[in-house]
Amino acid sequence: MKLVKLLLVIMLTAFTVVSKSNDDQQADSLTRVLESQADSARIPTLLALSWELRNSNPELAIRYGHEAIDLSRQYNDFENLAKAHSFVGVAYRVMGNYSKSIDYYFIGLDIATEHNIAEQVGYAYLNLANLYIYQEYCNNALENLKKAEEIAVKINSKPMLSYVYLYMGRTLVLKNEPLKALDFFQKALDIRIQTNSRPEQAVCFKYIGDVYLSTNDLKAALFNYDKSLSVIDKDADKSLYADLLEKKSTISLQQKNVSQALRLANESLAIANEIGASFTARNATQNLASIALSRSEYQKASEHLKRIIEYNSHLFGQQLSEKIFLLEYQLEKQQKESEIEMLNKDNIIKKLQLEKAKNYNFTFLFIIILLLSLFISSLYLLKLRRKRTDLLEAQNQEIVSQRQKIEQKNNHLQNAYTVIEGYISKITDSIQYAKKIQEAILPNFEVLKTYFTDCYSYYLPKDFVSGDFYWIATKGNTLYVSVADCTGHGVPGAFMSIIGMDLLSQAINQQNINEPAKILDYLNVEIRKKLRKETQDELILKDSMDIAIFSYQLGGKTIQYCGALVPLTIVRKGKLLEHKPQFTSIGISPELFKRPFKQEEIEIQTGDWIYLYSDGYMDQFGGENNRKYMRSQFFSTLVNISQLEGELQKDELQKKFNDWKGNNEQIDDVLVLGIKV
Numbered sequence: 001m002k003l004v005k006l007l008l009v010i011m012l013t014a015f016t017v018v019s020k021s022n023d024d025q026q027a028d029s030l031t032r033v034l035e036s037q038a039d040s041a042r043i044p045t046l047l048a049l050s051w052e053l054r055n056s057n058p059e060l061a062i063r064y065g066h067e068a069i070d071l072s073r074q075y076n077d078f079e080n081l082a083k084a085h086s087f088v089g090v091a092y093r094v095m096g097n098y099s100k101s102i103d104y105y106f107i108g109l110d111i112a113t114e115h116n117i118a119e120q121v122g123y124a125y126l127n128l129a130n131l132y133i134y135q136e137y138c139n140n141a142l143e144n145l146k147k148a149e150e151i152a153v154k155i156n157s158k159p160m161l162s163y164v165y166l167y168m169g170r171t172l173v174l175k176n177e178p179l180k181a182l183d184f185f186q187k188a189l190d191i192r193i194q195t196n197s198r199p200e201q202a203v204c205f206k207y208i209g210d211v212y213l214s215t216n217d218l219k220a221a222l223f224n225y226d227k228s229l230s231v232i233d234k235d236a237d238k239s240l241y242a243d244l245l246e247k248k249s250t251i252s253l254q255q256k257n258v259s260q261a262l263r264l265a266n267e268s269l270a271i272a273n274e275i276g277a278s279f280t281a282r283n284a285t286q287n288l289a290s291i292a293l294s295r296s297e298y299q300k301a302s303e304h305l306k307r308i309i310e311y312n313s314h315l316f317g318q319q320l321s322e323k324i325f326l327l328e329y330q331l332e333k334q335q336k337e338s339e340i341e342m343l344n345k346d347n348i349i350k351k352l353q354l355e356k357a358k359n360y361n362f363t364f365l366f367i368i369i370l371l372l373s374l375f376i377s378s379l380y381l382l383k384l385r386r387k388r389t390d391l392l393e394a395q396n397q398e399i400v401s402q403r404q405k406i407e408q409k410n411n412h413l414q415n416a417y418t419v420i421e422g423y424i425s426k427i428t429d430s431i432q433y434a435k436k437i438q439e440a441i442l443p444n445f446e447v448l449k450t451y452f453t454d455c456y457s458y459y460l461p462k463d464f465v466s467g468d469f470y471w472i473a474t475k476g477n478t479l480y481v482s483v484a485d486c487t488g489h490g491v492p493g494a495f496m497s498i499i500g501m502d503l504l505s506q507a508i509n510q511q512n513i514n515e516p517a518k519i520l521d522y523l524n525v526e527i528r529k530k531l532r533k534e535t536q537d538e539l540i541l542k543d544s545m546d547i548a549i550f551s552y553q554l555g556g557k558t559i560q561y562c563g564a565l566v567p568l569t570i571v572r573k574g575k576l577l578e579h580k581p582q583f584t585s586i587g588i589s590p591e592l593f594k595r596p597f598k599q600e601e602i603e604i605q606t607g608d609w610i611y612l613y614s615d616g617y618m619d620q621f622g623g624e625n626n627r628k629y630m631r632s633q634f635f636s637t638l639v640n641i642s643q644l645e646g647e648l649q650k651d652e653l654q655k656k657f658n659d660w661k662g663n664n665e666q667i668d669d670v671l672v673l674g675i676k677v
Helices: 002-019 023-035 039-052 058-074 078-094 098-114 118-134 138-155 158-174 178-194 198-214 218-231 238-254 258-275 278-294 298-316 320-369 371-441 446-451 490-509 516-530 631-641 646-661
Strands: 454-460 468-475 478-486 545-553 558-564 568-572 575-579 600-603 609-613 670-676
Touching (some): 039 058, 039 078, 078 098, 138 158, 198 238, 278 298, 298 371, 298 490, 468 490, 478 490, 478 609, 478 670, 516 545, 516 558, 568 631, 631 646
Antiparallel strands (some): 478 545
């Protein structure tokens, strides 16, 4: 009866694949079959569902795969157990969860190797090679592909061989060998045409298009992407469909067809988010960021950048370091246990040898004393010796087995190290991209030269991007200049700086606020709304901004200044005049600060140097006693350099900062803005 049910499952599954109406119909058909099955008969159907849904609904594919794992383990079905781990790993890879993906690949490889399941060993090497290709580790990928190719040839598996050729082509693309890559992609396509594997043919056309895109042959790339779209089952392989849309968006962007690039990128992003394909979603978002930059839509660009960082955090920040630590700990523990066990076995061997010597002496005495007992004693010793020899051989085999397992764990640990290096490289690339966007947003100094004689800025972020920023704007004949120090530095500080510049622009352009004090009142309210701080119960909130702003009318003799923990300093004829700020930050809890900001009208004279600055310069540790630069020494520096031109002042500030810091780490972002009346 079970055999009849199993044949029914195979016939129904085959009929579903051949009919291929769409992904939902196939899954529904398999689900109906599954409902009528029990026990081990469910395993093939669960595996078929997991593989069918991997590219359209990877989360559901993982659920079916786990159920197949539990049943296969219960019935000691090791071939399907290895296959189920492979399928779950593929679904996690589609979702961009490489950390869990590599776990399931290794487990599947161990099971297949232990039970000599050649086909699943080959596919395990293919899966590992695919993961290395995503991380751009060509040599590691080629090593695994060579092992898979040997197995594919040995068992005469054309589908496996087509994957080998496909991945060889992708590796050669990374090695910048496009002609060789095309040859391997064509070999893979020929096999899939022979076996009438249309969905797999779509994959080949897609990667052939990637080759032409890498060589900037946009026409040939677009032809192959359209060819792939003509044979793809869009419902069954949403992952590939989203990838193709993203590639066509890239081509449209290079062809300056921005509207089409935007439409394709948004469609790709929607599908990728639907199935949880983080890698494709990240690439589509990068296209959207480039489009926003080309349109000077900096606010949109910064929002896309934030999502790119979130995608990379999901893709590359998946606690692999903890997994590596656990592997190291297990390996070290296993090595120590093996060493102790080997020492104990050596002691046993020595004891056996001593005991053997005693037995020989005893036998010798026996021969002398009683020749009659020679035959009986000889038989006894021979039997005892055989037992002990068998025991030693068994112990030696156990030692060899332990050494092999340790070597296998070493290989897994090295693979994990290789993957995490790729994650670190990609996170650094994203932060470098954020730096370019922040530099593009900072205002141009040419506006200041219309109102003042000379100007410069000494701007030194601690970690690529900065929480310090300067802002310059005009409205009518009035100039507004501001310097701000946001909480923190690096990526969090950079996002705070983008919010600050956006709110300053809103204050004068949309709210028509023209007084510095009222501008800071507006920022104090709006920044809390932006960060949703009113829902928090903390008395003092961490996210805040120290800022100074002054306004100046063209040809005037005064400036209007207001500051929140950032002073305004004037050096006039060798004397320093400090105008103190109010001692509160923008965004602080309203329970502590309810008063409106006050502004000060300051008289200026020709030749005055006006300075606005964050506290990063004076808080830097260094010097002979490794202490802070301090405010008094900073003021002395401003007085000494005030006789120089702006660019020379900037060079002198940089030289003094580097000399003071020495080999110490820079502790904060640094910003000094100088303007000469």
